[in-house]
Amino acid sequence: MLTSTGIGSGLDIGSIVTAIVNAERLPLMARVDARRAEVDTLVSGFGILQTQLESIRANVTSLADASKLKATQASTTDASAVTVEASSAAQPGSYTVNVSALASAHSLVSGTFAATTEVVGSGTLSIKVGTGSATEITVASNSTVAEVRDAINASNSGVTASILKDGASYRLMINADATGAANTISISVANDGDSSNGDNAGLSQLAYNANEAHLSQSLSAADAAFTLNGLSLTSSTNQITDVVDGVDVTLSSITTSSVSVSVTRDSSKITGFVESFVSAYNSYVGSAKSLIKYDATTGEAGSLQGDAMSRAMLSQVRGLVTGTYSDVGGNYDALTDIGVTLQADGSLKIDNAKLDTAVRTDLDSIEKLFVGQTVSGTTHKGLAVQLDELMDGFLDATGLLPEKLEALDARIVDIEKDRAVFDARMLALEERTLRKFNAMDLLLGEITSTGDMLKAQLDALPGFANLRQSGSR
Template sequence: MASPILPGTGLGSGLDTGAIVKALVNADKAAKQGQIDRGTATNTSSISGIGTLKSLLATFQKTLTDLGSTTAPQFTGFAATSSDPKVLGATSSNYAVSGNYVVDVTKLATSSKVASAAFSGGNTSSIPPGTLTITQGGKSYPVTVAAGATLQSVRDSINTQYQSKGLSANIVTDSFGSRLVLGSTTTGAGSDISASGIAGLEINGNNKMSSPATAASSGAIGELAQDAEFTVDGLKITSSSNTNDTAISGLTLSLAAVGKSTVTVASNNDGLKASIQKFVDAYNAVANAVTSLTKSSLDDDGKLTVAGPLTGDPLPRSILNALREPLSQTGSGDKLTVLSQLGITTDQKTGALNFDSTKFTAAMNKKLGGEVQTLFTGTNGLLERMNNAVKPFTESKTINGKVQDSILDARSKALDATKKRLSNDQDALDRRIATLTDVLTKKYNDMDTLVGKLKATASNITSMFEALTAQQKG
């Protein structure tokens, strides 16, 4: 008689118990798994959105810093150009006025460089203990020389203590031996360096080293420190530095070489326009991102509504509101006090800024170029106010000795904690489902074994009766 166990199943009952167990497990798992999946999708999307905001605000702050630079001003009402940049460079401030200035550079300001007598033992030459006193411009810089010091250790001590103050030391070896060479970033007459207090390292920086040099020679290498000398339209000027901001009001001259150059100062309308456009573009990048991150949209089929990464999250809108506030505040200028005077207005639908170049040109025709700098980079100017508005979202602060995370960092940590919790929930669910699968599988296998035995017993009984019936008929 045929076996009661179905081929391929290996089950006495003939039932697909694997499918039954799977269906029961899936039914038990579905609700919790759905909750975890939805939470993970939302959390992952939020992490991505917060990361986008962090990146955009970092870029925005970098733009604000660049536009507010004091070394490379971006909002100067006047621009200064040099006819020969190899001779000198020129930058204008808010106080510059239009004009041409012929600058003739006859001397550059130089710094002092001096050398000690030569030590035949090289870098490891022994130096007697004591205090080496370096003097420059009436200031003293003492260096303690301990017992067992070498020429190299003295050099290192000088650099460690005074390199931040513009003094530096090195060792130069010539045909007579190694010499301690002292230099400085300070320029101008009277800034020559001298040293005293340690035998062999005594240097009179006011005297030039003898030529040709000997082993015992010491003193200034090359020329003594000197002031820069130049004329502006024939007027003679001296300066202890090659950077001068007093010769011509509103201009900073950077002397680079002996020669003549004409400095031209003119209205910087194009430069101001470009800087304003950079500001508008940087602001709009944040405003447009906030809209994109919070706005729902249709899927690829155009049927289902898909939420943005931060839809319903108030944080992006709070950022945009914080940035809008400085835009509406009145500046400290006399004639130029609000952005709308420059053609900058806010789009009420998108929150982005619009820049009307026609209105900007009209404002520049009213000679308001100088006030643009005040509006953007003056005391408590727009760039400063805008940066202060961003800081709570991007920079941590210390309160009562405790570091408090920025708003975005705090949100990121909360999302990471949620991510970890969801991962733990998934692990716990997986363990529970594995246990449930094992329990149900054992139960159904036991049931299947019992059914198989009952079928076998029934089959045997049936066979016995069939055999008896056959004998009776025979």
């Protein structure tokens, strides 16, 4: 703000101008601030509803997913020997497992070398695993044990080479990456630098095939052998994923007695889905009621009181939650059938014992209540599916709440434009008023200066002082 203290008049021009401008500014800005506060209140209220409805959608998604409602859990009586995991595709059941052999990867080891820097030789290694294609590896002249190891590991040949310390000496070990009897390693040598591909010297000392066995077999390639409920089975790996649908079994050691494996429905996870949904619903109902309320006694109103959209949304959500779904089939037509009841305040309450019984004894009906089913080509949507679709209509990019908040953002932009216009107008008013007062102050200063000059001249006239003292002019 431009300020000035009157030199000619002695007035505090800055304070006077400020008071004049504020007399016009304050009412205008008060109206702008009131408009902005009103919109900010609406944005806050709709933002709260959006957050609460997002929570409902996040939780209802699990109830609308049939695979999650079929959640299972698996257990074993000896996890050190047999571990098990079950997916939603698994059917409840019990199994007995006996392990007589574990799957192993073929492992070959060289003779000893004095150091990892000892030269092995040069030539071409041809490595083949099982019935796969052979991989040709060029070994440069004067390659050391460590360099041969690195060349093998860089070849992506299906084996991994490493150096083992054996007392004061070193050995090169070559292991198949895959377990199973079919994954045996075959290594042939060509172009050996010592001109002999079949002797046990130079690069040829790494040969292992039907004709030369210059490497030692430290571990044979073998399949896992086990029985499942008395049925003898084999596997090329210790991770068995294709014997029982939805069940993954890992064999860790040979057993001396039977290991019992059990797959059951994970009722705690399913009831957890329901509990989380009910909690999210109750939070939304509590917030919505507070936002749209009006207390006739106290005159207290929520920030969204009178908003038709908020009331309609609450009504639609409540209608689906308390509705009946007899067309989906099954033994449960409504939430009340599984122990979820409506309270006087609009919230939901869970009878945990009734819910747990419903989940454990009739999961199929639980699934139909929440997901629905298709009968004779006609799809009957369950509670969760319909509620999930309703949430999409509220919350997606073109949904009710994002569009409402976008419209409010546009109003804020307009209000701030008006504020900027008022600020510019008030600045112009301030500058005009200050110029006027400064001009007046300058004029008063000139008048005062002229009067002082005339008085000084008169005082200088002969006899004027005596006249003034006598009272005559």
